[in-house]
Amino acid sequence: MSEITWVKTPETAKAAGIHVKNRSKYLYGLIGIGLLAVVAFLMYNGLAAGRYYVTVSELVSDQDNIGKKVRVAGAVDGNTIVFNPETHQLTFTVVNIPSDSDEIKEAGGLGAVLHQALQDPGATRLNIVWNNAEVPDLLQHEAQAIMTGTLQEDGTFVAEEVLLKCPTRYSDEVPGQVSAQG
Amino acid sequence: MLADIGIAALFLAFVAAALGTFLALYGIFTRSSAAIQSARNAFMISLPMITGVAAVLIYAQMTGEYQIAYVSHVSKDAQPDLLKFTALWGGQAGSLILWTWMLNLFLVAALLLNWKSEHQLMPWVMVFAGVTLAFFLVLNNFYENPFSRYWALENGNVKEAVLKPDGAVPAYPYQTSQGETFHVVKDGFIQGMPGARYDGRGLNPLLRHPGMVIHPPMLYLGFTGFIIPFAFAMAALATGELGAGWIRSTRRWSLVAWMFLSLGLILGGRWAYDVLGWGGYWGWDPVENSSLLPWLTGTAFLHSVMIQERRGMLKGWNMAMIMLTYLLVLFGTVATRTGLLSSVHTFAQSPLSIPMGIFLALTTLVCVGMFIWRGSQGKFQNDHALEGLLSRESLFLFNNWVFLALTVVVFWGTWSELITGFARDAGLMRRTITFGPEYYEMITPWLFGILFILMGVAPLAAWRRASAQKLGRSVRVPIVLTTILSVILLVMGIGALTTLAVGLVAFAGFATLVEFYKGVSARHQAHRENWLVAFSRLFARNRRRYSGYTIHLGVVVIGIGIIGSTAFQEVRQMTLSPGDTLDIGPYTLQYNRLFEAKAVDSRDMMIAEVTLYRDGRKVDDLRPRQDFFDPRQNPMTIAGQHSTIENDVYALLTFWENDRVTLRVYRNPLVNFVWWGGLILIIGTVVAVWPDPEPETVRKVQTMRRSAYAPAGD
Numbered sequence: 061m062s063e064i065t066w067v068k069t070p071e072t073a074k075a076a077g078i079h080v081k082n083r084s085k086y087l088y089g090l091i092g093i094g095l096l097a098v099v100a101f102l103m104y105n106g107l108a109a110g111r112y113y114v115t116v117s118e119l120v121s122d123q124d125n126i127g128k129k130v131r132v133a134g135a136v137d138g139n140t141i142v143f144n145p146e147t148h149q150l151t152f153t154v155v156n157i158p159s160d161s162d163e164i165k166e167a168g169g170l171g172a173v174l175h176q177a178l179q180d181p182g183a184t185r186l187n188i189v190w191n192n193a194e195v196p197d198l199l200q201h202e203a204q205a206i207m208t209g210t211l212q213e214d215g216t217f218v219a220e221e222v223l224l225k226c227p228t229r230y231s232d233e234v235p236g237q238v239s240a241q242g
Numbered sequence: 243m244l245a246d247i248g249i250a251a252l253f254l255a256f257v258a259a260a261l262g263t264f265l266a267l268y269g270i271f272t273r274s275s276a277a278i279q280s281a282r283n284a285f286m287i288s289l290p291m292i293t294g295v296a297a298v299l300i301y302a303q304m305t306g307e308y309q310i311a312y313v314s315h316v317s318k319d320a321q322p323d324l325l326k327f328t329a330l331w332g333g334q335a336g337s338l339i340l341w342t343w344m345l346n347l348f349l350v351a352a353l354l355l356n357w358k359s360e361h362q363l364m365p366w367v368m369v370f371a372g373v374t375l376a377f378f379l380v381l382n383n384f385y386e387n388p389f390s391r392y393w394a395l396e397n398g399n400v401k402e403a404v405l406k407p408d409g410a411v412p413a414y415p416y417q418t419s420q421g422e423t424f425h426v427v428k429d430g431f432i433q434g435m436p437g438a439r440y441d442g443r444g445l446n447p448l449l450r451h452p453g454m455v456i457h458p459p460m461l462y463l464g465f466t467g468f469i470i471p472f473a474f475a476m477a478a479l480a481t482g483e484l485g486a487g488w489i490r491s492t493r494r495w496s497l498v499a500w501m502f503l504s505l506g507l508i509l510g511g512r513w514a515y516d517v518l519g520w521g522g523y524w525g526w527d528p529v530e531n532s533s534l535l536p537w538l539t540g541t542a543f544l545h546s547v548m549i550q551e552r553r554g555m556l557k558g559w560n561m562a563m564i565m566l567t568y569l570l571v572l573f574g575t576v577a578t579r580t581g582l583l584s585s586v587h588t589f590a591q592s593p594l595s596i597p598m599g600i601f602l603a604l605t606t607l608v609c610v611g612m613f614i615w616r617g618s619q620g621k622f623q624n625d626h627a628l629e630g631l632l633s634r635e636s637l638f639l640f641n642n643w644v645f646l647a648l649t650v651v652v653f654w655g656t657w658s659e660l661i662t663g664f665a666r667d668a669g670l671m672r673r674t675i676t677f678g679p680e681y682y683e684m685i686t687p688w689l690f691g692i693l694f695i696l697m698g699v700a701p702l703a704a705w706r707r708a709s710a711q712k713l714g715r716s717v718r719v720p721i722v723l724t725t726i727l728s729v730i731l732l733v734m735g736i737g738a739l740t741t742l743a744v745g746l747v748a749f750a751g752f753a754t755l756v757e758f759y760k761g762v763s764a765r766h767q768a769h770r771e772n773w774l775v776a777f778s779r780l781f782a783r784n785r786r787r788y789s790g791y792t793i794h795l796g797v798v799v800i801g802i803g804i805i806g807s808t809a810f811q812e813v814r815q816m817t818l819s820p821g822d823t824l825d826i827g828p829y830t831l832q833y834n835r836l837f838e839a840k841a842v843d844s845r846d847m848m849i850a851e852v853t854l855y856r857d858g859r860k861v862d863d864l865r866p867r868q869d870f871f872d873p874r875q876n877p878m879t880i881a882g883q884h885s886t887i888e889n890d891v892y893a894l895l896t897f898w899e900n901d902r903v904t905l906r907v908y909r910n911p912l913v914n915f916v917w918w919g920g921l922i923l924i925i926g927t928v929v930a931v932w933p934d935p936e937p938e939t940v941r942k943v944q945t946m947r948r949s950a951y952a953p954a955g956d
Contacts, residue, residue, distance in 0.1 A: 087631055092643065099647045102685040103654065109681035113659065113674035131676050143897050145817035145904045159674075192815060194520075194896040194906050197868075197876045208678060221678060 111208055116156035117184045119211055131208045132217065133157060134186060135174040136224075138201025143193070150193035154205055156184040170225075174202045190219045198224035245310055245389040248298035249404060252339075252387070255291035256379035258284045259346075263372030270365045278365050282353055285368065288375070289346045296330060296339055299388050303329050308442045309412045311402050312336055312388045318417075318444035320844050324455065325445055331458045332445045334579065334594075335388035340459065342378040344466040348495075349375060352470045356491050363488060366477030371469050377601050385593055392424060400424040414440035447871045447878045451517045457509040461533055464503025465571050468536065470495040472568035475561055479612045484557060484621050492564065493547050494931060500540050501927040507533055508920035516881070521813065521892050521908035523916060526679045531656040532574030535649055539567040542645035549635050553705065554625030556639065558617060563642070565609045570649075572602045577656075630707035637700035641693065648689045655681050687743065694746040694801065697794055698753035720752035740809045747805065751798035754791050761788070781929070789930035796923030799915050806912025807890075815896070815906040827909045829891055830855040831864070836901050846870040850895045850903050854884055866895040866905065885914055 111131040119125050119132050134154025141152040155177045158164060167173045177183055178201070188207060199205070199222075209219035262284030269277030299312070303326045308314040316329035316336065331337040349371045357364055382388070393401050393410035400413050413424045416432055425432040425440065432438045471492040478488035510530065511523035524530060543563040549556045576598045616622065628636055654661075655677040665671040702716040724745050731741045758777075761784070765776035781788045816824045818833040825831075834851040841847055849867040853860055864882030871878070884891040890910040897904035 088628065088636075091631075091640065095640075095643055095647060098688070099651065099685075102688060103651060106651075106655075106677070106681045106685050107675075109684055110658070110675045110677055113663075113676055143904075145897055145899060145902060148815050148817070148904070194815070194894065195904075197879055200876060 113159065115159050116154060116186045119217070120184060120186060120215065126211050126213060129208065129210055131206065132186070133159065133204060133206045135177040136199060136201060136203045136205050137178060137185075141199060143195050148192050150188075150190040150195060150199075152188050152199070152205075154186050154188060154207075155180070156186075157204070170204060171202075174204055178202060187216045188219050188222075189216050190222060193222075196222060196224055244298060244302055244307055245391055248295050248302075248389045249387070251291050251294045251298065252379070252383055252389070255288045255295065255342075255346075256376065256383050258288035258291060259372060259376040259379050262288065263369055263376055266365050266368035266372060270369070278368075281365070281368050281372070282357070285346065285349055285353060285372065285375075288379075289343075289350050292339070292343045292346055295382075295388075296343055299336060299339060300327055300330055303327065306442065308414055308440055309391045310388070311390050311392060314392075314415045314442035316442070316445050318442040319439075321444050322842075325450055328455045329445050331462075332449050332454075335382075335386040335390075337458060337462070338378065338382055338386050338579075339388055341462055341466060342375065342382055344459075344462055345371070345375050345378060345469055348467055348470050349473075352473075352491075352495070360474070360487055360491050362481055362483055363474060363477040363491075366480045367470075367473040369480075370473040370476040374469055374473075377597075381594060381597060385597060394424065394426055415442065416440050417443065444871070447869065447876065450871075450878075451513060454513055454517075457506060457513050460502050460509055461506030464499055464501075464506045465533070465536070465575065467495065467499025467502055468540065468568050468571050471499065471564055475564045476609075476612065479561070479616050482616065482619075482621060484561075484616070486551070489547060489550055489560070493544070493551065496540060496544055496547070496564070496567075497927060497931045500537070500544060501924065501931060503533065503537050503540065504920070504927065505924055507537060508917070508924075512917060515913075516883075517878070521811070521881075521894075521906075521910060523807075523913070526655070526682045528656045528659075529574075529578050531652050532570075532577040535652055535656070536567045536570040536574060538645050538649045538652070539563055539570055542642045542649075543567055545638050546642045549638050553635060555628070555635060557624055558613075558622035559639075559642070561613060561622065565613065566649075569602070569606055569609065570653075572598075572605060576602055630709075632703055632708040632710055632713050634700060634703040634705050634708070637696055637703050641696045641700060644689055644692050644696070648686060648693075651685050651689070652682065690801075691743065691746045694750040694798075697797070698750040701757065701791070701794075702753065717753060719756050720749055723752045724749040737809075740805065743805050743809070744802070747798055747801035750794065750801075754794045754798065757791060758788070785932075786930060789926045792926030792929065793923050794926075796919045796921070796926055799919030799922055801919070803912050803915030803917075803919055806915065807910045810911040812909040813906070815904065817897075817902055817904045819902050824905060824907060826891070826907050827889070828856055829889075829909065830858075831891075831893060831905070831907060833903060833905065836898055836903055841869070848895070848898065850882075850898070850905065852882060852893060852905070854891060862891075864891070864893050866893040868895055887914065888912070890914060 111129050113131045113133075114125070116132055116134045119130060132154075135157050137153045137155060141150075143150045157173050157177045158167075164170055164173050167176065188205070204225040206223040206225070207217065207219040208221040209217055211217050262281045265277045265281035265284060269275065269281060302310055302313045303317040304323065306313070306317065306319055308317075312333060312335045313329075316332040317326050321329070325332075329336065331340050349368075352367060352371075353364070356367075360367075387404045390402050390404045391406075392413040392415065393403055393407055394413035395401055395407060396409045401407060401410070403410075411426055414427045414432070416423050416425050416435075416438065422443065425435070427433065427440055430439065432440060474488045474492045474495065478484050507530075510533070514525065515521075515523040543560060546556050546563060547560050550560050576595070579594050579598065628639070630636060659674055659676040662671055662673075662675045666674050698720060699713065699717060703713055727748050728741050728745045731744060732738070736744075758780075761780045762773060762776045765771055765780055766773055769776070769779075771779065812826055814824060814826050816822075818824060820833060820835050823830050823832045832853045832855065834853060836848065836850050839847045839849055847867050847869050849865050852864040852866065854862040854864050862884040864884060866882035867880050868877040869880060879894055879896070882893040882895075888911065890908075890913045892908040892910060894906040894908075895903060896906045
């Protein structure tokens with residue numbers, strides 16, 4: 061297996077890339093294309109697992125959304141959180157928040173957006189039902205809930221996965237006023 | 243005063259790093275070795291500067307300098323000392339300091355270790371690592387200065403600023419049940435409120451866990467560690483010295499970074515398992531994925547680089563892979579730091595996204611530009627061509643393709659939300675697409691399966707050309723063992739897909755074990771050594787090869803753990819009154835009572851006392867609980883765990899009403915294999931990167947001699 065007897069082939073004179081002797085070139089190509097095809101097939105299949113991101117308003121305004129798996133984000137109304145320990149069903153209501161990042165920035169950040177959304181009596185609301193649920197630590201008033209699930213005929217949203225964020229808690233950007241006694 | 247020292251040191255560190263980079267460039271173009279030497283000194287000086295910055299910040303956290311906004315966000319008086327210390331990486335600004343410090347540490351280590359051996363490359367290494375260091379110091383100084391303080395202005399408003407605004411006096415935060423207020427302080431007490439002492443907000447409860455003490459630093463070491471191999475690669479491109487030198491130093495440094503990255507990933511999994519309370523350790527969360535991506539390409543690189551060392555092939559490919567790894571590190575940093583991706587653990591939206599985005603774009607441009615430039619000069623010309631489809635070179639190349647495929651799959655899943663978000667804004671798509679765990683669970687097992695086959699076969703294949711017959715002979719024993727195991731599993735009634743998964747992983751394991759056996763028994767017979775001596779000498783003589791096999795074994799053990807805990811996991815949730823029981827697998831949990839307690843760090847705990855029985859015999863007491871740090875904060879659910887080799891029972895207290903509790907219980911079979919496999923993997927890597935006792939040249943000659951007789955050698 062000494063390497064000294066090795067003779068360079070003309071192909072190796074090429075500039076860059078992977079060099080293969082002619083006769084097996086096709087085989088490598090075939091394996092490469094095969095792998096690509098497998099990955100493309102798997103990823104195409106994977107698209108079925110993709111979820112469309114919609115706002116609460118978009119979700120409820122379009123009848124087409126009923127029964128489709130979507131991902132929706134909203135501000136949690138803390139007064140509506142109910143866990144039924146007998147049925148293990150968790151229900152709560154979320155309020156529409158904008159999805160556009162520029163809009164959120166203009167309104168003063170996610171914390172401010174969540175706060176304002178819950179003050180607005182005219183905002184679109186959505187009732188969430190989560191079956192066989194645990195009660196997440198972060199589920200509280202003014203948390204951002206990102207939920208995956210499907211909208212039902214009766215207008216409730218059955219969630220399969222709930223992701224929560226509490227932006228106000230640890231990242232206040234702007235401090236307030238020196239209090240009166242100061 | 244304290245903060246002023248920190249601010250000054252941080253600025254001087256930036257000056258030193260910028261100067262060092264400039265001097266290195268100047269020295270290269272004027273061929274001035276004095277300038278190069280000065281550049282080296284500049285980076286040697288910036289390190290103690292940043293160390294000083296970190297020390298000042300830690301001191302402020304420990305002593306409660308809550309006028310500093312960062313300190314008040316991550317520390318408070320009641321916090322235990324260890325957590326006051328580790329609060330350095332409990333938030334954005336502080337962890338960026340740690341990040342910069344590590345970058346500089348790696349650079350200094352490379353300057354000390356490689357200065358002589360890679361003399362030609364070092365000036366350029368300083369340029370590329372120096373630019374990065376200076377960039378992060380810009381962020382530290384001008385975007386996320388950890389010494390930004392609260393000031394009370396004359397009009398009564400409170401402002402956060404690094405430097406004292408005109409006429410302002412220091413303001414200190416005070417925590418009330420409604421939130422935070424700001425006050426002017428005299429003699430440590432708040433004016434007008436007798437006895438009231440100012441205090442910080444304290445660390446996010448989720449971060450108050452031992453795993454959080456070491457997980458972020460390890461991950462950061464893994465991320466920042468890739469700067470050195472990247473800088474060597476870029477230096478090689480800049481000088482055109484694309485021979486063996488850069489590969490030699492790069493491989494070792496990549497292995498170091500890879501080890502820390504692996505450790506960071508494993509510890510992160512452990513933290514998620516213990517703290518996040520969903521019974522799992524990997525959730526395909528965007529931030530997790532962001533650290534997995536460079537791990538995938540880094541692993542690919544560590545394999546393909548051997549082909550270049552040994553046969554002078556895949557030169558362009560290797561260059562591309564190390565560049566890609568580093569760019570993915572930057573991508574991951576941007577993802578984690580800027581809150582661009584929806585994830586459980588991103589930092590808050592921050593002003594960093596613009597400078598970081600620009601830096602990422604520039605780095606990518608420079609990489610692509612230099613790659614094309616040297617490529618068009620024919621610098622990546624390979625010494626040999628690929629020959630046999632079953633040769634080790636080819637199999638390693640296929641392994642790289644699969645790793646790359648995994649990278650593409652994970653990258654798309656992670657960034658689709660952002661990419662399709664842009665497409666939607668541009669009017670190309672109607673909606674934004676995101677992917678959850680089921681996407682990854684659908685695709686990645688197949689690709690990992692191929693990798694396990696290659697892991698078993700590739701190390702046995704000969705270089706250059708391998709006949710199918712010969713290769714078949716060497717995998718005969720592992721295949722027979724795997725077949726036996728699979729039949730047993732099927733007879734036991736385990737599903738076909740699970741059996742297939744176990745079979746693929748086990749095949750790689752058997753193949754590796756057989757290699758160990760062959761090596762040890764050959765020594766045992768030839769040198770009449772006892773088995774233990776033969777085993778340790780085998781390692782000593784072929785360290786790279788057998789440490790690689792050890793890492794493979796670690797991966798196999800992790801694989802078994804993942805299959806076990808995914809395919810056989812059981813979950814049950816029940817609401818129980820005292821005395822009620824819940825059955826899961828062979829276990830019975832009896833709920834006894836619910837009680838309140840206070841921990842030493844003043845957190846309140848609600849604890850459910852549960853007795854665990856197995857087949858009717860008591861095996862453990864579990865205490866699933868919820869911790870409350872203060873009324874304004876979220877509770878934190880801590881699982882009650884019972885671990886054995888075979889099973890983990892993992893009980894969560896999810897809800898209670900009077901003395902009735904809702905328990906969620908998981909049985910996670912074989913989950914401990916994940917941690918043990920991780921340990922084996924790390925041990926193998928430590929052995930691999932351990933410095934050579936003999937000079938490199940001697941070792942090389944020996945390797946070459948050995949290789950003449952051992953076609954299947956390292």
